[in-house]
Amino acid sequence: xxxxxxxxxxxxxxxxxxxxxxxxSNQYVGNWPGVTVEKxxxxxxxxxxxxxxxxxGIYSLSPYTIEEIVAxxxxxxxxxxxxxxxxxxxxxxxxxxxxxxxxxxxxxxxVAINMMDVVKKRGDKIDVAELSRQLAxxxxxxxxxxxxxxxxxxxxxxxxxxxxxTVPQHSFSGTVEHALAHIEEAVVHDMPAEQQRWYAxxxxxxxxxxxxxxxIAPDVMAHIKEDIASAEAEMDDDAESIITNERYIYISSxxxxxxxxxxxxxxxxxxxxxxxVTNRFLGLPIFALIMFxxxxxxxxxxxxxTGLTDWAxxxxxxxxxxxxxxxxxEEAMDTYAKEYLFSNVEFKETxxxxxxxxxxxxxxxxxxxxxxxxxxxxxxYEFFADSLAEQGYDISEYxxxxxxxxxEGIEPAxxxxxxxxxxxxxPGIPVLIGNLLEKMGANEFVTGLILDGIVAGVGAxxxxxxxxxxxFLCLAFLESCGxxxxxxxxMDRIFRKFGLSGKSFIPVLVGTGCGVPGIMASRTIExxxxxxxxxxxxxxxxxxxxxxxxTMIAVALFHGSSLVATSAYFVGIAAIVCSGIILKKTKMxxxxxxxxxxxxxxxxxxxxxxxxxSMWERGWSFIKKAGTIILISSIxxxxxxxxGYIDGQFGFSPDMELENSVLGMLANGIKFIFAPxxxxxxxxxxxxxxxTIMGLVAKEEVVGVFGVLDFAGLTKLAAYSFxxxxxxxxxxxxxxxxIKREMNSAKWTWFAIAYQCVLAYAVAxxxxxxxxxxxxxxxxIGLIFAILVxxxxxxxxxxxxxxxxxxxxxxxxxxKKQMANVSE
Amino acid sequence: MRTLRDVAIGSTCKVxxxxxxxxxxxxxxxxxxxxxxxxxxxxxxxxxxxxxxxVRDYELxxxxxxAELIEVQE
Numbered sequence: 001x002x003x004x005x006x007x008x009x010x011x012x013x014x015x016x017x018x019x020x021x022x023x024x025s026n027q028y029v030g031n032w033p034g035v036t037v038e039k040x041x042x043x044x045x046x047x048x049x050x051x052x053x054x055x056x057g058i059y060s061l062s063p064y065t066i067e068e069i070v071a072x073x074x075x076x077x078x079x080x081x082x083x084x085x086x087x088x089x090x091x092x093x094x095x096x097x098x099x100x101x102x103x104x105x106x107x108x109x110x111v112a113i114n115m116m117d118v119v120k121k122r123g124d125k126i127d128v129a130e131l132s133r134q135l136a137x138x139x140x141x142x143x144x145x146x147x148x149x150x151x152x153x154x155x156x157x158x159x160x161x162x163x164x165x166t167v168p169q170h171s172f173s174g175t176v177e178h179a180l181a182h183i184e185e186a187v188v189h190d191m192p193a194e195q196q197r198w199y200a201x202x203x204x205x206x207x208x209x210x211x212x213x214x215x216i217a218p219d220v221m222a223h224i225k226e227d228i229a230s231a232e233a234e235m236d237d238d239a240e241s242i243i244t245n246e247r248y249i250y251i252s253s254x255x256x257x258x259x260x261x262x263x264x265x266x267x268x269x270x271x272x273x274x275x276x277v278t279n280r281f282l283g284l285p286i287f288a289l290i291m292f293x294x295x296x297x298x299x300x301x302x303x304x305x306t307g308l309t310d311w312a313x314x315x316x317x318x319x320x321x322x323x324x325x326x327x328x329x330e331e332a333m334d335t336y337a338k339e340y341l342f343s344n345v346e347f348k349e350t351x352x353x354x355x356x357x358x359x360x361x362x363x364x365x366x367x368x369x370x371x372x373x374x375x376x377x378x379x380x381y382e383f384f385a386d387s388l389a390e391q392g393y394d395i396s397e398y399x400x401x402x403x404x405x406x407x408e409g410i411e412p413a414x415x416x417x418x419x420x421x422x423x424x425x426x427p428g429i430p431v432l433i434g435n436l437l438e439k440m441g442a443n444e445f446v447t448g449l450i451l452d453g454i455v456a457g458v459g460a461x462x463x464x465x466x467x468x469x470x471x472f473l474c475l476a477f478l479e480s481c482g483x484x485x486x487x488x489x490x491m492d493r494i495f496r497k498f499g500l501s502g503k504s505f506i507p508v509l510v511g512t513g514c515g516v517p518g519i520m521a522s523r524t525i526e527x528x529x530x531x532x533x534x535x536x537x538x539x540x541x542x543x544x545x546x547x548x549x550x551t552m553i554a555v556a557l558f559h560g561s562s563l564v565a566t567s568a569y570f571v572g573i574a575a576i577v578c579s580g581i582i583l584k585k586t587k588m589x590x591x592x593x594x595x596x597x598x599x600x601x602x603x604x605x606x607x608x609x610x611x612x613x614s615m616w617e618r619g620w621s622f623i624k625k626a627g628t629i630i631l632i633s634s635i636x637x638x639x640x641x642x643x644g645y646i647d648g649q650f651g652f653s654p655d656m657e658l659e660n661s662v663l664g665m666l667a668n669g670i671k672f673i674f675a676p677x678x679x680x681x682x683x684x685x686x687x688x689x690x691x692t693i694m695g696l697v698a699k700e701e702v703v704g705v706f707g708v709l710d711f712a713g714l715t716k717l718a719a720y721s722f723x724x725x726x727x728x729x730x731x732x733x734x735x736x737x738x739i740k741r742e743m744n745s746a747k748w749t750w751f752a753i754a755y756q757c758v759l760a761y762a763v764a765x766x767x768x769x770x771x772x773x774x775x776x777x778x779x780x781i782g783l784i785f786a787i788l789v790x791x792x793x794x795x796x797x798x799x800x801x802x803x804x805x806x807x808x809x810x811x812x813x814x815x816k817k818q819m820a821n822v823s824e
Numbered sequence: 825m826r827t828l829r830d831v832a833i834g835s836t837c838k839v840x841x842x843x844x845x846x847x848x849x850x851x852x853x854x855x856x857x858x859x860x861x862x863x864x865x866x867x868x869x870x871x872x873x874x875x876x877x878x879v880r881d882y883e884l885x886x887x888x889x890x891a892e893l894i895e896v897q898e
Contacts, residue, residue, distance in 0.1 A: 059854050059855060060850075060854040062847075062850050062851075062854060064846075064847040064850060064851065065847075091881060091882045092881075093856065093880040093881060094855065094856045094880050094881075094882060097854065097856065237859075238845060238849075240849075240850055241842065241849065241850075241853055241858075244850070244853040244854065244858060245853070245858045245859055248853075248856065248858045248861070249858075261881075274883070278867065278869065278870070278876070279867075279870070280867065280868065280870055281870070283869070283870035284870045284871075287870075485885075488885075489869050489874065489876070489885045490869055490870055490871065491871075492869065492871075492873070492874055492885075492887070493869065493871040493872065493873045493874070494871065496887075596874060596885070596886070596887050596890065597848075597851050597852050597855050597884065597885075597886050597890060598884070598885050598886075599855070599882065599883070599884055599885075600876060600883040600884065600885050601883075602882075602883075
């Protein structure tokens with residue numbers, strides 16, 4: 001029969017490192033049922049029949065945090081065969097507090113004192129034999145980081161699993177023991193003998209979760225309560241606090257006989273680092289610098305993140321990439337373009353005229369022509385060629401002359417350089433599969449489904465992976481070196497005002513690059529409520545893919561004003577702040593707040609293995625969980641875009657006009673929803689609606705569908721309303737997948753998406769309708785609605801928090817006490 | 825009543841009593857702030873809140889609002 005061993009210990013005690021040392025690569029990472037707390041299991045090395053479960057890092061077995069409840073439910077209900085309690089030797093006193101609770105569970109316990117190398121280096125001494133005698137369980141010195149003692153602990157735990165349960169040795173003061181004895185006699189005597197003490201103590205503490213489960217008869221409970229009340233009166237404190245106090249008193253006595261500190265009061269290296277890093281004056285600049293580094297490493301152009309993501313999107317899942325010789329190819333293209341295109345005087349004059357007429361995009365194109373760079377020319381040309389032509393500055397025939405046009409069968413003027421001929425060219429996966437399908441003679445539909453539906457979908461998933469791995473690497477390092485706790489320490493004051501954690505700063509910061517890793521970065525927030533709030537609000541900040549929408553609207557309607565982009569960021573931040581304030585007053589986020597009483601762990605250099613493993617685990621969990629959603633949604637949207645009516649007949653066409661597709665029909669059906677926002681009527685309405693739907697695949701798709709030309713049909717106000725809606729509404733499928741992964745609940749995922757859409761709608765509605773006062777299109781009914789929405793919004797924002805935990809619970813408890821006094 | 829909030833940075837105090845109840849009080853006590861323990865107030869965060877204290881030989885950060893629940897004597 002297999003043996004199950006649970007690994008329990010405080011956060012920052014080296015639990016993860018020890019778990020990795022126990023199990024190696026033989027791990028399964030999942031979630032505890034129904035909560036966002038991670039669950040890890042693995043097979044013990046050298047003992048294939050032993051399963052180790054890594055419990056969440058906890059300080060206590062109180063009923064107040066999800067991690068603690070998960071851990072104690074597992075220990076009580078699943079009754080593992082043994083518990084390994086990892087204890088940080090450099091922080092013995094507080095770590096033993098959990099130990100005193102674990103030994104009461106009636107399960108064999110082995111205590112592993114970690115970081116013994118650091119303890120010895122400091123010259124401190126721990127009397128292991130004495131500690132073992134006092135706790136009545138085996139105690140082993142280990143260093144999880146260096147790998148010493150790990151095998152001994154594992155063997156001892158396996159041995160203990162077959163032995164007798166640990167019996168707690170400590171006793172509380174007379175009054176408490178008296179009450180406990182009564183409780184044992186009255187309620188728990190028919191329970192398994194080894195669990196009786198645990199239950200008795202929990203009943204004494206009036207632990208709600210345990211009382212709920214035991215369902216004690218009212219008369220028995222009343223009797224017990226008398227005992228508790230008299231103990232409370234005698235010790236002048238509430239029962240729960242009495243127990244906590246008693247535990248620490250017991251630990252203090254144990255510490256005195258087992259622990260000798262070499263030099264008291266001297267600053268350790270960690271203290272010295274901390275003195276600088278969270279210094280009153282240097283703290284913020286250092287924080288800004290570190291955040292800048294994290295951001296630039298994972299996002300900026302030169303850094304690995306973007307480079308890899310671009311490669312994955314354009315190379316691996318695009319046409320292909322140059323293993324070497326990229327610059328030679330680019331040079332050849334520049335030379336070719338100069339000879340056949342840029343040197344054409346008429347061509348250049350047309351662009352210059354367009355610049356003079358202030359046609360959007362013309363300036364970018366002219367700049368590229370003057371620089372003689374094909375790479376810089378290609379992008380704005382693709383983007384703006386149609387609008388140039390529309391306004392009478394058609395340059396497409398010059399480009400076609402130089403580059404040819406395969407579909408029209410026009411040969412290029414000269415010999416266009418082929419990327420394959422320069423350096424080492426590796427074709428992308430779509431090209432390879434496309435060639436394969438062609439050879440197999442697959443029909444258009446199958447080819448389209450595989451290339452545009454499936455491969456593009458997989459590409460969308462994997463395209464995020466490189467930059468996410470880089471980001472996760474940074475996060476794993478910050479977490480394991482101890483700086484992450486300081487981030488919360490430094491930013492807490494600002495973020496707690498709108499119901500977020502100080503650690504929410506990082507998700508929002510990363511979200512300016514891409515919302516997907518932003519959401520995943522929320523994993524570092526311990527408190528579930530703060531984490532959910534962060535997940536819901538992170539994507540309000542404009543991400544990289546939303547920038548093209550902003551740019552296009554700014555260019556098309558606002559003369560490229562930078563105010564549009566600035567306002568977009570401002571709206572994003574305002575949405576986060578207001579959402580935080582509104583949501584924290586709702587029932588879903590109500591309840592006792594997680595007290596911000598947080599350990600600031602000692603700084604230490606993490607091992608490469610731990611950091612890499614954490615990076616990989618998070619990356620893989622994204623691919624697995626979020627990937628499915630992204631893939632399926634991409635395929636569905638693709639199907640919607642290629643099926644539709646061609647000349648009155650329903651059918652498939654790879655070049656379906658979007659307006660005639662199923663997607664277009666759907667958009668036509670629901671466009672009226674957007675009419676109050678100013679972009680839901682007429683042909684533009686259909687296109688704008690399609691663009692919004694396509695934005696779910698990827699936000700930059702919005703620009704692909706709703707080009708510069710289409711905006712000509714919208715007023716400035718309507719276009720800005722369109723922008724606001726697309727900035728704030730449900731993010732792309734990739735981000736939705738990440739939300740699903742992190743929320744670990746369909747209900748919360750839908751709630752998040754619905755909230756985002758409703759907020760986006762309300763904001764766009766108010767801006768459009770109230771803005772219309774200043775135009776000729778004012779609509780009285782719309783205006784009244786907008787004002788009502790605005791009033792409702794301000795009500796939600798400024799109403800009193802009826803769930804305001806501190807005041808309310810205090811008030812209720814006071815009245816309870818008063819009533820008790822009266823009845824006496 | 826003198827609370828942890830009033831203790832000057834760089835000085836040490838002794839806990840007399842923890843006020844409040846429920847999750848918050850339990851958490852404060854779970855972290856080792858119990859009757860009679862000595863607390864050294866190490867520093868205040870750059871933005872003025874929370875504070876960092878040393879208790880039972882390790883560093884703990886606590887908001888000033890929560891520190892008000894901890895009655896101390898010097």
